[in-house]
Amino acid sequence: MSVIEVKHVTKDYGHGRGIFDVSFEINEGEAFGFLGPNGAGKSTTIRHLMGFSKADEGELSINGKDSWKSAANIKQDVGYLPGELAFPKGMTGDQFIEFMANARKITDMTRTEQLKELFKVDTSKEIKEMSLGTKRKLAVVTAFMHNPKILILDEPTSGLDPVMQERFIQFILKEKSEGKTILLSSHIFTEVDATCDRIAIIKNGVVVSTVESNELKQSTNKSFKIEFASFEDYQKFIENTEFTIPTKRPEQNQVKLSLTDQKMQEFFTELSKVKVNFISEIKFTLEDYFMDFYDRKKTVAAGEENLRYGLH
Template sequence: MPVIEMKHVTKDYGYGRGIFDVSFEIKKGEVFGFLGPNGAGKTTTIRHLMGFSKPHEGELSINGKDCWKAAAIIKYDVGYLPGELAFPKNMTGDQFIKFMAEERQITDMTHTEELKNIFELDTSEDIKEMSLGTKRKLAVVTAFMHNPSVLILDEPTSGLDPVMQERFIQFILNEKANGKTILLSSHIFSEVDATCDRIAIIKDGVVVSTIEANQLKQSTNKAFKIEFSSFQDYQTFLEDTKFTIPIKRPDQNQVKLNLTDEKMQQLFIELSGVKVNFISEIKFTLEDYFMDFYDRKKTVAAGEENLQHGLH
């Protein structure tokens, strides 16, 4: 039996907003990535899994329990890290941790102290005085302090500095090694790539693809960056080529394109008629696969460099 299961779940808020016929299942010990830009439907899906919202259609379960009907019971099995943080007013970090420990009937605080050490969390100050990064670390500690078997994480590293992001990824890999079942919702390619066994891509509330992470790593697709010797060579190539060119940089006389092994000969035939400064192969990545499902022109116009870190 899958640990987490969604069957044909729809929540229609009107005007094209919501999630539509979403289905997936997550096995015990698996890290499942849920990848999409903000507004694609990731948080709506998670809110239904946590029992915060009732679907119009479909079924959701965690450990065989209905997510809506058994929400109060399920929360003891689940470590939930929300994308948007909300804490009680006028509490210190210590008071909040004590409150959560009592709520979950935790008497041995050894694991909580271990988590505080891992994430270098000082819980003595008032929560309202904490930075966003410290609040995120407090949320991480309280999500995992009861050592849950299932983790549901919505944009978990948002607000963390790069060192803590890396530490969080290592923590997730350790949790995976301990047999935890994890749903990781993110728009950060590197985070998903480093941790996930399978990845679902969501667009406009619809799951448009689900793929094994190993399939991407073993892909025969290749990406190439080509810089031409002059703008004239750059233009000549674009006018004559039979390839689709997803990324063009006229200011640098560069293009980037994706192709399979069997198309390599055609590329070099075309390049024989122009002068180039260099050709560099770029490993086919999760980002490349993801962009096949989104409007590359619009996204690239927002800044290709941002895509190295995530879509905003």
């Protein structure tokens, strides 16, 4: 059963900005990753899904309710964590929590206190005096305090330190194990890879691929790093191989290349003609798959530093 549906949604802001014919659906109990750099269209899609904006074309719904027409009702069903945080002025963290509890008619604050303890957040201060990380943790507490069955998380760990990022991932895995339906928008490969069953990649407002997480982990594509015993062996291999070699390091007598299972025998036949120091397999990752759609050099040159590559 589809809990979240986005069907052929377009919002054109002009000059190539917006989202264009975006479609995906998320089944009950599924964790769905929405992956792309800042500005790709993730937050725009989520704002339409939450009913903050009206699409030019297409349909969006949560639990069968139209996102635009039933926005107020939908917010009661959903734990929403926005990418850009905004809080009422003049409130402490405790006052904001009380405000949200009253809005949701929460009388038992046990879960709220558990969340505050889990994420080590001091809610006694005025929100305007809090660091970005503390504000993010406050938003996490209020997003989950009513124990919603549907979670819509836009860049949820932005501003959190590595310890809290990992704690958040473990928390999401626990929520997932309890059957929650999750949409997680992020530019961080590790948190998407660790939590999501399916992943959509968005580029320039267009969904360019949707893939099962298990398919990536069981990919028949393999990458290898080879170090040759000498420069002569390195050169001999380079000059005679039938394989494309995207990475060459002559100063280290090393190459990196990718191939499928069908080419393995041919690969090792070629290697038998030279001497090598070592061969190591490099695990195919979500990052590798992503970069099939985003040219790495152009992406870095464009200043999209927030896309975390984890390059070696």
